Structures are given as structure tokens and as C-alpha cells.
Amino acid sequence: MTNNVLPKSLYPKYDAFMECDKSSEDARIILFGAPFDSTTSYRPGARFGSAAIRRESYGIESYSPYQNKDLIDCPVLDCGDLELSMGDTEKVLAQIEAYTDEILQADKIPFLLGGEHLVTLGAFRAVHRKYPEVVIVHLDAHGDLRDDYLGVKLSHACVIRRCWEVMYDGVKRDKVMCDDASLDKVMGGEVAYDKVMHEKVGRGDGSVSANDLRIFQYGIRSGAREEFVWGKSHVSTQFYNLDGLAELANRLKGKQVYLTVDLDVLDPSVFPGTGTPEPGGISFEELRKGLTLICQKMAVVGCDVNELCPPYDSSGISTVAACKVVREMLLAF
Numbered sequence: 001m002t003n004n005v006l007p008k009s010l011y012p013k014y015d016a017f018m019e020c021d022k023s024s025e026d027a028r029i030i031l032f033g034a035p036f037d038s039t040t041s042y043r044p045g046a047r048f049g050s051a052a053i054r055r056e057s058y059g060i061e062s063y064s065p066y067q068n069k070d071l072i073d074c075p076v077l078d079c080g081d082l083e084l085s086m087g088d089t090e091k092v093l094a095q096i097e098a099y100t101d102e103i104l105q106a107d108k109i110p111f112l113l114g115g116e117h118l119v120t121l122g123a124f125r126a127v128h129r130k131y132p133e134v135v136i137v138h139l140d141a142h143g144d145l146r147d148d149y150l151g152v153k154l155s156h157a158c159v160i161r162r163c164w165e166v167m168y169d170g171v172k173r174d175k176v177m178c179d180d181a182s183l184d185k186v187m188g189g190e191v192a193y194d195k196v197m198h199e200k201v202g203r204g205d206g207s208v209s210a211n212d213l214r215i216f217q218y219g220i221r222s223g224a225r226e227e228f229v230w231g232k233s234h235v236s237t238q239f240y241n242l243d244g245l246a247e248l249a250n251r252l253k254g255k256q257v258y259l260t261v262d263l264d265v266l267d268p269s270v271f272p273g274t275g276t277p278e279p280g281g282i283s284f285e286e287l288r289k290g291l292t293l294i295c296q297k298m299a300v301v302g303c304d305v306n307e308l309c310p311p312y313d314s315s316g317i318s319t320v321a322a323c324k325v326v327r328e329m330l331l332a333f
């Protein structure tokens with residue numbers, strides 16, 4: 001005779017980031033992973049990042065003494081990793097975008113775990129569609145503003161430039177009723193795009209005012225010269241550290257924010273497990289304080305944490321740092 005009492009699962013929460021197993025009705029934030037690293041320019045392996053964060057989170061307290069809050073009490077659901085069509089970058093981005101879209105349509109906040117930094121583009125496309133006025137706060141060692149990397153436009157080295165184009169294309173479509181290719185001919189390229197953008201924000205002279213900028217970078221300490229030349233008139237860059245974040249929070253009051261965190265903004269001495277380590281970075285404590293400030297004071301409507309590459313840190317400390325970053329962000333919301 002069979003009895004229908006099955007043994008209890010030994011690790012019922014094993015598949016979710018710490019305590020992030022609330023019902024999809026109750027959850028306000030949806031955590032999900034995009035294990036993608038096909039465009040990584042230097043050392044691959046970031047595809048293992050999201051699974052490592054989830055797995056290693058069991059070694060870390062869900063309670064934060066910094067904030068006196070516990071993830072047990074937080075409305076977060078970890079939905080696991082997307083199954084991605086590796087090898088077809090555009091398709092992968094479309095898959096990330098479609099899933100982000102589902103989350104947004106349910107009026108929840110998408111929280112994406114990479115993967116390499118290009119995954120941001122998929123999520124941001126969906127967020128921008130829902131919130132066309134959204135601005136980006138970007139923490140990273142690298143500007144990621146290249147127009148292409150060795151001829152590749154969809155590269156993690158170009159991700160913020162591509163996000164900028166998403167913002168810009170929206171403006172172009174608003175202003176001029178024609179497709180992008182013909183717009184290029186009619187308007188005469190980038191300079192004309194600038195003009196269109198500044199008309200949109202009420203400045204017809206094509207000059208750049210601080211108020212026109214919609215991308216705010218922090219911690220940047222590496223890039224090609226042309227990235228910084230281009231960046232000067234298109235983004236706001238705080239080099240080397242997170243100074244000025246509190247002022248930015250005041251300035252962005254009422255504005256929707258997409259937050260993207262490339263963990264290599266941390267110094268490699270505390271975060272060696274990443275594909276493109278860059279000495280001279282910030283401490284864990286600076287990052288924790290900065291992210292808490294952003295998540296508490298700014299209206300974050302979507303975010304991601306990316307570029308953990310576990311194979312390059314045999315100590316596992318980088319993964320623990322990533323887990324703690326994610327915990328502190330979730331608690332600060």
C-alpha cells in the first residue's frame with residue numbers, strides 16, 4: 001500500500017535568494033537572473049554570477065544591523081534565472097526585455113542579477129518604455145560609453161552608450177516623425193540629435209546644461225579617450241568615487257531612476273571576482289552607504305547588479321560581497 005505523505009523537502013528555500021520567497025501577489029520587487037556573458041571583452045565567467053549569489057546567500061544573515069531590517073519581512077520574490085539563447089545577443093536582450101516587461105506590467109520593480117553588464121540594456125529598454133522620463137544612475141569602474149568595441153555594438157563595453165540611445169531614440173521619435181535611418185540623413189547625425197534633444201528639454205541652442213543630462217556615472221576610472229570626450233557632453237561623470245550622490249538625490253527628487261551597479265566599481269582588493277578588475281576602486285563601506293542612499297532617497301523603478309565572475313575568486317569573498325550588496329539594496333527600498 002502506498003501512502004501519500006511525501007517526505008518534506010530538506011531545503012525548501014534553496015532556490016531563492018535569502019528569504020526572497022514571498023508570493024507573487026505580495027511581492028513588490030521581483031528578483032531574477034540573466035546568466036549571460038557572451039560579449040565579455042576580457043575574462044569570461046559572469047554567467048555564473050547570479051546562481052552563485054543565490055547559492056551563497058545561505059551563508060549570510062537576512063538581517064542587516066546597518067538598517068535594522070530583515071529580508072524575512074520584505075516583499076521580494078526571487079524568480080530564478082532566465083533560460084537564455086546563448087550565442088544570439090539580440091535575442092538574449094529581447095528575452096530579458098520581455099521578462100522585465102512582464103514584471104513592470106504587474107506593477108512591480110524588476111531587480112536583475114547579471115551576468116555581464118550588457119544585460120542592463122534588455123531591462124532598460126523595458127523600463128524606458130514604461131517610464132520615458134527615467135534617468136540612469138550608473139556605478140562602475142568603466143564608462144561603458146564606446147560606440148563599438150572591436151566593431152561590436154552590442155558589447156558590455158558599450159552598454160551605457162546603447163542605453164543613452166534608447167533615451168534619445170524616444171526623443172527622436174517624439175520630435176520627428178520618421179524612422180531612425182532616414183532621420184540620420186535628414187538631421188545630419190549626432191549634432192542634430194543633440195539639437196533635437198535640447199529642443200525637447202526647452203533649450204534650442206544645442207549647448208549642454210547640467211539639467212539636460214539623464215545619465216549619472218560614479219566611480220569611473222577607466223575607459224578609452226574617445227569615451228570621455230563623448231561623455232563630456234552627453235553624461236555626467238564623477239570620477240573615482242561616489243562624491244555628490246546626496247546632492248544628486250536632491251536634484252532628482254520626483255524623477256524615476258534606473259540604477260545599474262557594475263560591481264567592479266569596488267576595489268579588486270575587496271572584489272577580485274570580476275572579468276575586468278580595475279585597481280583604485282571604492283571600498284565596500286562606500287558602496288554600501290551610496291547604494292543605501294540611492295535606494296532610500298531616489299525613486300528607483302528598476303535596477304541591476306552585474307559582473308560578478310565567481311571563477312576568478314577562489315576565496316568566494318566576492319560572491320559574499322555581492323550578496324551583501326543585494327541584501328542592503330533590497331532592504332533600503
Ligand SMILES: [Mn+2]
Pocket residue numbers: 117140141142262264265276307
Ligand atoms: Mn565595469
